[in-house]
Amino acid sequence: MNLTALTELAEQELQRQQDLKLRLFLCYSTPCISAGAEAVKVALEELIKEQDLAAQLEVVATGCMGPCSRGPLLRIVVAGEERTYEKVTPEQACEILLHGLAGNPIETGALPADIPFFARQTKIVLGNNGWIDPGKIEHSIARDGYAALAYVLHEMSPEEVCNEIKKSGLRGRGGGGYPAGVKWNLVRKSPAERKYVVANGDEGDPGAYMDRTIMESDPHRVLEGMAIAGYAVGAEQGYIYVRGEYPLAAARLTKAIRDAERCGLLGSRVLDSSFNFRIDLRVGAGAFVCGEETALMTSIMGRRGQPVPRPPYPAQSGLWGYPTLINNVESFANVAPILHRGADWFAGFGTEKSKGTKVFALCGEVVNSGLIEVPMGISLRDIVFEIGGGLPDGGQFKAAQTGGPSGGCIPAEYLDTPVDYESLKELGSIMGSGGLIVMNETSCMPDVAKFFMEFCMDESCGKCVPCRVGTVEMYELLKRITDGSAMLGDLETLEELCGLVQETSLCGLGMTAPNPVLNTLKYYRAEYLAHIEENCCPAGVCQLDQVPLLKLPEHAAELAIFKEEN
Amino acid sequence: MSQVPKKLRLATVWLGGCSGCHMSFLDLDELLIELVEKVDIVYGPLVDTKKFPEEVDICLVEGAVTNVENLELARSIRSNSKLVISFGDCAVTGNVTSMRNRIPVKDLLTAVYHEAQAPIGAESLEVLPALLKKALPLHQAIKVDIYLPGCPPAPERIAAALTALLDNRPVDL
Amino acid sequence: MPVITLTIDEELVSARAGQSILEACRDHEIKIPTLCHLDGLSARGGCRLCLVAVAGSPRLLPACTTAVQENMVVTTSNEKIERYRRMILELTFAERNHTCAVCVSNENCELQTLAAELGMDHVRYDYLNPDLPLDTSHERYGVDHNRCLLCLRCVRVCDEVEGAHTWDVKGRGIKSQVITDLNRPWGASESCTECGKCVEVCPTGALFTKGSAVAEMKKEASFLRRILDGREKRQWRR
Numbered sequence: 017m018n019l020t021a022l023t024e025l026a027e028q029e030l031q032r033q034q035d036l037k038l039r040l041f042l043c044y045s046t047p048c049i050s051a052g053a054e055a056v057k058v059a060l061e062e063l064i065k066e067q068d069l070a071a072q073l074e075v076v077a078t079g080c081m082g083p084c085s086r087g088p089l090l091r092i093v094v095a096g097e098e099r100t101y102e103k104v105t106p107e108q109a110c111e112i113l114l115h116g117l118a119g120n121p122i123e124t125g126a127l128p129a130d131i132p133f134f135a136r137q138t139k140i141v142l143g144n145n146g147w148i149d150p151g152k153i154e155h156s157i158a159r160d161g162y163a164a165l166a167y168v169l170h171e172m173s174p175e176e177v178c179n180e181i182k183k184s185g186l187r188g189r190g191g192g193g194y195p196a197g198v199k200w201n202l203v204r205k206s207p208a209e210r211k212y213v214v215a216n217g218d219e220g221d222p223g224a225y226m227d228r229t230i231m232e233s234d235p236h237r238v239l240e241g242m243a244i245a246g247y248a249v250g251a252e253q254g255y256i257y258v259r260g261e262y263p264l265a266a267a268r269l270t271k272a273i274r275d276a277e278r279c280g281l282l283g284s285r286v287l288d289s290s291f292n293f294r295i296d297l298r299v300g301a302g303a304f305v306c307g308e309e310t311a312l313m314t315s316i317m318g319r320r321g322q323p324v325p326r327p328p329y330p331a332q333s334g335l336w337g338y339p340t341l342i343n344n345v346e347s348f349a350n351v352a353p354i355l356h357r358g359a360d361w362f363a364g365f366g367t368e369k370s371k372g373t374k375v376f377a378l379c380g381e382v383v384n385s386g387l388i389e390v391p392m393g394i395s396l397r398d399i400v401f402e403i404g405g406g407l408p409d410g411g412q413f414k415a416a417q418t419g420g421p422s423g424g425c426i427p428a429e430y431l432d433t434p435v436d437y438e439s440l441k442e443l444g445s446i447m448g449s450g451g452l453i454v455m456n457e458t459s460c461m462p463d464v465a466k467f468f469m470e471f472c473m474d475e476s477c478g479k480c481v482p483c484r485v486g487t488v489e490m491y492e493l494l495k496r497i498t499d500g501s502a503m504l505g506d507l508e509t510l511e512e513l514c515g516l517v518q519e520t521s522l523c524g525l526g527m528t529a530p531n532p533v534l535n536t537l538k539y540y541r542a543e544y545l546a547h548i549e550e551n552c553c554p555a556g557v558c559q560l561d562q563v564p565l566l567k568l569p570e571h572a573a574e575l576a577i578f579k580e581e582n
Numbered sequence: 583m584s585q586v587p588k589k590l591r592l593a594t595v596w597l598g599g600c601s602g603c604h605m606s607f608l609d610l611d612e613l614l615i616e617l618v619e620k621v622d623i624v625y626g627p628l629v630d631t632k633k634f635p636e637e638v639d640i641c642l643v644e645g646a647v648t649n650v651e652n653l654e655l656a657r658s659i660r661s662n663s664k665l666v667i668s669f670g671d672c673a674v675t676g677n678v679t680s681m682r683n684r685i686p687v688k689d690l691l692t693a694v695y696h697e698a699q700a701p702i703g704a705e706s707l708e709v710l711p712a713l714l715k716k717a718l719p720l721h722q723a724i725k726v727d728i729y730l731p732g733c734p735p736a737p738e739r740i741a742a743a744l745t746a747l748l749d750n751r752p753v754d755l
Numbered sequence: 756m757p758v759i760t761l762t763i764d765e766e767l768v769s770a771r772a773g774q775s776i777l778e779a780c781r782d783h784e785i786k787i788p789t790l791c792h793l794d795g796l797s798a799r800g801g802c803r804l805c806l807v808a809v810a811g812s813p814r815l816l817p818a819c820t821t822a823v824q825e826n827m828v829v830t831t832s833n834e835k836i837e838r839y840r841r842m843i844l845e846l847t848f849a850e851r852n853h854t855c856a857v858c859v860s861n862e863n864c865e866l867q868t869l870a871a872e873l874g875m876d877h878v879r880y881d882y883l884n885p886d887l888p889l890d891t892s893h894e895r896y897g898v899d900h901n902r903c904l905l906c907l908r909c910v911r912v913c914d915e916v917e918g919a920h921t922w923d924v925k926g927r928g929i930k931s932q933v934i935t936d937l938n939r940p941w942g943a944s945e946s947c948t949e950c951g952k953c954v955e956v957c958p959t960g961a962l963f964t965k966g967s968a969v970a971e972m973k974k975e976a977s978f979l980r981r982i983l984d985g986r987e988k989r990q991w992r993r
Contacts, residue, residue, distance in 0.1 A: 247687070286858060303927065320924065325800040325820040439797035478905065478924075478931035479801045488929050489880045510877060516842045520803045527814075567722060569654045674877055675848075677856055683884035684852070716884065721877055729876040733856035 017280035018288040019166045022157065025279075029158035037072040038117050041091040042109075044077035045226075045232055046264060047386075048087035052105075056088050059106030060113060073117060076155070079233015081146035083133055084386035091146060092116045100134075101125040110486035132402040133384050137366060140373050142389045150268050153275040156236040161288050163280050164356040165240050168247060169289040177248035177355065178204050184359035185371030186272055186351075190216055190307075190344030191419065192524075193370070193437040199341065202331040203249040206339035211251040215243050215344040216312055217258040218266065220304035222471060223422025224451035226375040227345040229387050231258065234349070235272035239295055241348030243282060246293040254295040256345075257312050259402040261303045266573045270295055304475035308523045309342045311477065322456040322477045323523035330515045334477055346448065366392030370436035380417075380453040381407050390435070397431040399535060400454055411456035415539075419448030421475075422470040422528030424535025425461065435564070446528070460557035461540040462547055465533045466494040472529035483526030486517040490533065500560030502548045511537065590639040592617075593668070594626035595659060597652045598679040598717055599645025601627065603670035606734035607642070613741050618747050636659045640747060642669040642730075645716070646679035647723045651711035660724040671733040673720040678684065679731075680717040687713050728753050758840075761827040770823045777805055777818035780831060787831050788840060788869055791846075791906035792819045793956055795979040796915060800849035803843050806871070807831045813831045815839070821887060849880040850929070851887065852901035858962030859972035866904060867959075883929070890935075892942030895965055896954050898933070905931055909953035916982060921947040952979075 017025075022448050033039060040060065044053050060075050085483040086102035086245045090109055093099075094116055101112055108125060115122045129133075139145070148155035156162075164474035168177055184198025203211060215238060231238060242254045258266045273295050276282040284292045298316050305311045306321040313335050315321035334340025348371060354362045363371045370392035376399065379385045383405035390399060396416055400406065407413055415425035426433065439448050455464070473487040495508045498504040514530035521527045537544060546552045551560055563571045596604060604627060610617065624635045634655060641663040647656055659666060671677035691713070695731055721727055730743050746753045757772040763785055770779035774793045775798060780787050790800040798819040806815040810828035815836065818829075830836075847866065851992045855861050868875075887900035910933060911921040921944050935941040954962040958975045984990045 122757055305927075325817055327821070476928035477927045478926070479799075480803050481801070481843050481850075482803055484905070484928055484931070485850045485880075485883075488883060489846065489849065492881050512842070513880075516839055520806055520839055522803070522817075522844065523799060564654070565714075565718075566657060569650050569657075576761060583954070623762075668877070671856055672774070676882060677854055680884070681852070681857075683852055683882065684886040704904065708987075714932075719877065719882075721879070731876065 019170065021084050022162060022166055023283075024286065025154060026157045026163075030192040030359050033158065036074055037189050038092065038094070038113070039073065040075045040109075040113060040116070041081075042075055043079075043081045043087060043089040043091075043146060043166040045080035045084075045229060047080070047084035049555065050170055051087035051103075053088035055106050055152070056090065056104055056109045060109050063110045063113060067304065069117070073113070076147075076149050079145045079150050079429070080142075080229040080535060082137070082142070082386045082388060083127070083384055085384060086127070086167060086386075087211055092121060094119060094121045095455050097121075098129060099126045099200045100129075133386075133388075133405065134322065136394075136398060136403050138373050138391045139389050139540050140353050140362070140365070141230060141237075141346060141375055142233070142387070143353065144237065145229070145409045148234065150233055150235055151271055153236060153272070153279060153281075156234070160356060161236045161352075162276075162287075164352040165247075165281070166287050168244050168355055169287055171293055172355075174204055174250060175565060177244060178329050178360045180355060181248070181351070184354045184362040185369075186347065186354060186362070187370065188344060188376065189346035189350070189449065191422065191446060193330055193447060196343060196347055199331060199343070200245065200248055202329075203251075203339045203341040206332060208339050210336075210338045211249055212338060212340040213249065213251045213254040213311075214313065214316065214330075214340055215242055215254065215345050215348050215535060216229050216307060216309065216342060217256055217262070217345045218300050218307040218312055219262075220259060220307050220475070221449055221451045223379050223421075223453050224247075224377045224449055226377055226450040227388065228262050228265050230349050230375070231256075231262070232268055235265075235269045236276065237349045237352055238269075239272055239276055239282065241351035242295060243286065243293045243344070244351050245341055245348065245405075246272070249339075251341065251501045252292045253484040255298050255316050255335075256295060257298045257300060257316060258308070259300040259306070266297060266299050268291055269565055273297065295318075303477070304471075305477040305523070305525050308525055310523065313340065313342070314483070322479045323525075325522055335538075341555075347448070354369045366434045367434060369438055373449065374450060376436070376450045378452050378454070381411050381456040382454040383408050392436045393434040395432050396426060399435065399452065404454065407454065411458075414457050414459055415455045416459070417445075417448035417453040417455065417464070417532075418451065418542050419470045419528075419531070420451045422446060422524070422531055423448045423451075424531050425455070425464065425539065427539045430520050444531070444538055446531070458555055458557065460544045460553055460555035461536040462494060462497050463553075463555075465536045466491065466498055468532040469494055469529065471527065476529075480520075480522035480526060480578065482517045483521040483523075483529065484514055486521075486526070486575055489513055490517065490530065492535070497544060497547050498553075498558040498560070500547070500551055500558070501562035501564050503564050503566070504548055507537075507544060507548065590621045591624045591635070592621040592638060593624055593638045593641040593659075593663065594628070595633065595641060595643045595645075595655065596627045596635075597643060597645030597655065597673070597720070598648030599670065599672040600678070601644070602734040603642075603732075604628070606670075606732075606737055607740055609737040611737070611743055613737075617744065623740075630675045632664060636662050638663040640665045640667065640744075642667050642726050643673050643720055644669045646672045646676045646717040646755075647714065647720060648679055648717040649711040649713045653714070653723055654721045656720065666720075666724065666749070667728045667730055668720045668726045669730050671731055673726075674729050674731050676717050678718045683716040689714060717738075721753040759823050759827075761823055761825065762828065763829045764856040766833055772823070773984055774823050775819055776807060776809075776816075776823055776827075776829055779936050780818060780829075785831055787818050787874060789819065790865060790869065790904065790958060791908065792977065793908050793976060794910075795983045796908060796956075798870075799907060800913070802847075802904070804840050806839065808833065808836065809818075809932050834870070837873065841873050844870050844873060844875045845878045845880055847904055848878045849882050849902060850885075852882075852884060854901075858902060858960040859963045859967040859969060860902075860974070861970040863970065863973045864960060866959035870909075885929075887932070890941050891965065892940035893902060893944075893947070893965075894942065895949060896941065896951065896962060897965050898935075898941060898990050899960065900932055902959045904959060905933070906958060907933070908956040908958065909933060909962060912952045912956045916979065917948060917950050917952050918928050919948050919950075922953060949988050955979075962989060 178200040186196040311323040330340040800817040801825040805818040808830040891897040914920040
C-alpha cells in the first residue's frame with residue numbers, strides 16, 4: 017500500500033459509513049462486556065437479521081467510552097446530534113435502534129450531552145475510543161489512522177521527527193515523566209547496527225486500566241506510534257509487552273498487527289518506502305516488576321523477569337545489548353496525533369512543564385467512575401467533583417490516591433493542586449501511570465499504606481535485599497500498627513526502613529515502595545499515633561485486638577491463647 | 583580513715599538459655615576474686631534472692647525472652663538497672679532458643695509433654711508460664727545498652743567487657 | 756587500554772576504562788564490603804552492600820556494576836552509607852534462620868565477618884523465621900536454605916564457570932529459593948557434575964560438604980581465579 021491507496025481506502029470507508037442510515041456504537045470493552053454488552057449485541061444483531069436491516073445500518077462494537085460505572089453504553093448519532101444511553105438492556109437497545117432509524121430517537125436513558133463527565137474531558141489519546149471497531153483497520157484508517165506514519169515516512173527525516181516530539185513537550189506517561197523527545201534522540205544518536213522499540217503495556221497498578229483500554233480500543237494508534245518511533249530512532253523491530261492478565265488486549269493487538277502487515281502498514285517496505293518495521297507481541301506472566309523497564313526487557317529476552325542496575329540505560333544498552341527505545345503504551349498513543357496535527361497544537365494543551373493530556377482511571381468513592389482523559393494542569397477538585405460527580409451517599413472526601421503502590425494520598429486541603437508531574441511530586445505522590453482512587457472518611461490511612469505495602473511485598477522480585485526483606489519488615493510493622501500491638505519505637509523503625517528501601521533498592525519498585533507510607537505519615541501522622549498511643553482507629557477500620565509485647569503479662573486472659581490455639 | 587569506694591551492684595539473670603553463658607562467667611576463675619572486691623553480686627542463679635533488687639548498676643542477661651515470666655522479669659530488670667547487657671547469643675539474637683520459632687507453640691507443647699516420654703504429663707501445662715509465639719532477643723522486649731555476643735562468650739571477652747565497665751572505659755569488643 | 760582518572764575518597768586515582776568502581780577500588784586497596792560479588796563471576800548488584808556515593812548521581816550506586824568514568828568523584832564511606840550497610844546486614848540476618856552457634860561455617864562465614872567488621876551487633880527487625888528445608892539428598896554435599904542469602908554465587912558459578920547450570924531460583928520476593936534442576940532434590944539432579952564449585956563459593960554455611968560439624972566448613976574460592984586465568988589468559992598455575 018502506498019500513500020494514495022491509503023487515502024483512497026479512507027475515503028471509501030467514510031463514504032460507506034455515510035451511506036448508512038444509522039450507525040450504533042456499542043461499547044464493547046471489558047467493563048461494559050462484564051455489565052452485559054454481549055447480550056445487547058446479540059439482541060441488536062437478531063433484530064437486524066429479523067427485519068433485514070443490514071443494508072441500512074451497522075452495529076459497531078467499539079472500545080471504551082469512559083463512564084464505565086454506567087455500562088453497557090450505546091451511542092447513536094441522529095441528524096448530527098449524539099446520544100449516549102446508559103445501562104442499556106437488550107430490549108431498550110432494540111427500541112433505541114428502531115426509533116433512531118425512524119429519525120426520532122428516544123430520550124429515556126440518554127445521558128445529557130453536556131454533563132461535565134464528557135464536557136470537561138479533552139480527548140487526544142482516546143479520540144477514537146467509542147467511534148471505531150478496534151478489530152477493523154478500515155475504521156481506524158477512516159479516522160486518519162496511519163496518516164501520520166505516511167506523512168513522516170515521506171516528508172520528514174528521523175531527526176525532524178525526534179525534534180518534533182521534543183518540541184511537543186511529551187513526557188513519559190508510564191509515571192516517570194522523562195521527556196520523550198530527549199529519549200528518542202538518545203536512541204537515534206546511539207551508534208549500533210541494530211536497535212529496538214518497546215512498548216510497555218505491563219500495566220500493574222491496582223485499579224489502573226488506562227493502557228489496557230488504549231490497547232483494546234485503538235490498537236492501531238499504538239502500532240502507528242511505535243512505527244513512527246522505529247523510523248525516528250532507526251529500529252526495524254518493535255515489541256509490545258502486554259501483561260498476561262489482558263488477554264483481550266493481546267488478541268486485539270495480534271489481529272491489528274496482522275491486519276496492518278497485510279495492508280503494508282507494517283513489515284517490509286512500509287507504505288512503499290525503504291523503511292521496514294516488524295512488531296511482535298510479548299505476553300507477560302503476571303509479575304508487576306516486569307513493568308520496570310529493565311525487568312521487562314529481560315523478560316522479552318526470555319529470562320527471569322528481574323531488573324538490572326542502571327546505568328547503562330536502555331537507550332545505551334537494552335535488548336540484547338542494543339540501544340532500545342522503551343516507552344509506555346499511552347506515550348506511543350500520543351505520537352500520531354502530535355505528528356498529524358503538529359507539536360505546537362499538542363503543546364497548546366496542559367501546563368508549561370507538562371504538555372498534553374493524561375488518561376486516568378477514576379475509581380473508588382466517586383459517583384462517575386471510569387476512564388477519563390483530561391488536560392494536564394486540571395485541578396484535582398475538577399476531576400473528583402466535576403467529572404467524577406463527587407462522592408456518593410454524601411461521603412466526605414478524605415484523600416485521592418495517585419500513582420498506585422508507588423504513589424501517595426493527596427488530602428483534601430490540596431484539592432486545588434493542578435495535576436501535573438511536578439505538583440504531584442511536591443505533594444509526595446506521583447503522576448504514575450494514571451490510577452486515581454478517591455477515598456472517603458471510612459478509609460484508614462495506615463491500613464491503606466499496609467495494603468500497598470503488602471502488594472509491593474508480594475510483587476518484589478527478590479533480587480536485592482532492601483526490597484526483598486525491607487518490604488516484609490515494613491509490612492510487619494504496619495501490621496502491628498493496625499492490629500494494636502505496636503509500640504512507639506516502631507514508628508521510628510518504620511520511617512528509618514522507608515529511607516533505606518527508598519535509597520538503596522535496585523529498581524523503581526523498591527525505591528518507590530515506601531512512598532505510600534511516607535506520604536500518609538506526612539499528612540496523617542495523627543492517625544498513626546492514635547493507633548499506637550490511644551489504641552484507636554479513627555476511621556473505624558482496624559480491629560486493634562492484639563496487645564503490645566510488654567503489656568502481655570497484664571492480659572492474663574488473652575494469654576491462654578498461647579497455650580491453646582497457637 | 584580512708585573512704586571505702588562504694589561497690590557496684592551486679593546482677594546476672596538466666597532467661598531462656600542453657601546457662602552456658604553463666605558457666606563461661608564462672609570460668610573467669612581468679613578474676614572472680616578480684617571482681618567481688620569491686621562488685622556485690624546482688625541477684626542471679628548463683629544468689630539466693632527471689633525478687634529482682636532495686637538500684638542495680640550492671641545486669642548481665644543470659645538467654646532469650648521466651649515466656650511471660652521472662653517478659654515480666656525483663657521489665658523489672660530494665661526499670662531497676664542502670665546498664666543492661668545482652669549476655670551471649672541467645673539474648674543477642676535468640677540463637678538456639680529461637681530455633682523453635684518456626685514451630686507453632688501448640689505443636690511444640692504437644693510434642694514435648696504429650697508425645698514424648700516426659701516425666702510429667704499434660705497437667706504440667708497448667709503450671710508452665712505461657713510461652714510467647716516466638717522466643718525473642720532481649721532488645722525486642724527492653725532497651726539494651728551493650729551486646730556481648732558468643733555462644734557462650736569467651737571468658738576473656740566477658741572479662742574485657744566487665745573490666746572496661748568497672749574502669750569506666752567504653753566497651754569495645 | 757585507555758586510562759581513566761577519577762577521585763575516590765578525595766584521592767586522585769587511575770583506572771582502566773571498563774573497570775567497575777569496585778575493581779578500581781580494589782586495585783588501590785580501598786576496601787568496600789561485598790557479599791553477592793565474587794571476583795571471577797558476573798556482577799549482580801543484589802546485596803547492595805557495595806553502594807557508594809557518586810557526585811552528580813541522586814542515588815547511591817553499587818560499586819560492582821557501575822563503570823568508572825573520567826572525572827568521576829566517588830565516596831566509598833560516610834555516616835549514612837555505613838548506617839545503610841549495617842541495616843542491610845540486619846535485614847539479611849532477619850530474613851532466614853542464621854543460628855551461628857550450630858552452623859558448619861561458624862567463624863568462617865562471610866556474613867558473620869562482615870557483621871563484625873561493620874559493627875552490626877544486633878538486629879532490630881523481627882526475625883522472620885521462615886520454615887525452610889534442608890536437602891541432604893546429594894551424596895557429598897548438602898544445602899541448608901536457612902543459611903542462604905540468595906547471593907546466587909552458586910547459580911552464577913555453576914552457569915558461568917562449570918557450564919552445568921544446575922542451580923537456579925524459584926519463586927520471587929521473600930519466597931525466592933535456590934533450586935537444583937527443576938526443583939528436584941540435589942541428589943536426583945542429572946545436570947550436577949558434583950564439581951563442588953558452588954560449595955566453595957558459598958559465603959555462608961548454606962552449601963556444605965557432608966560430614967562437617969560446627970565450625971568445620973572452611974571455604975576457598977581462590978580456585979576460581981586460577982581457572983579463569985587459565986581460560987582467559989592461558990596462564991596455568993597450580
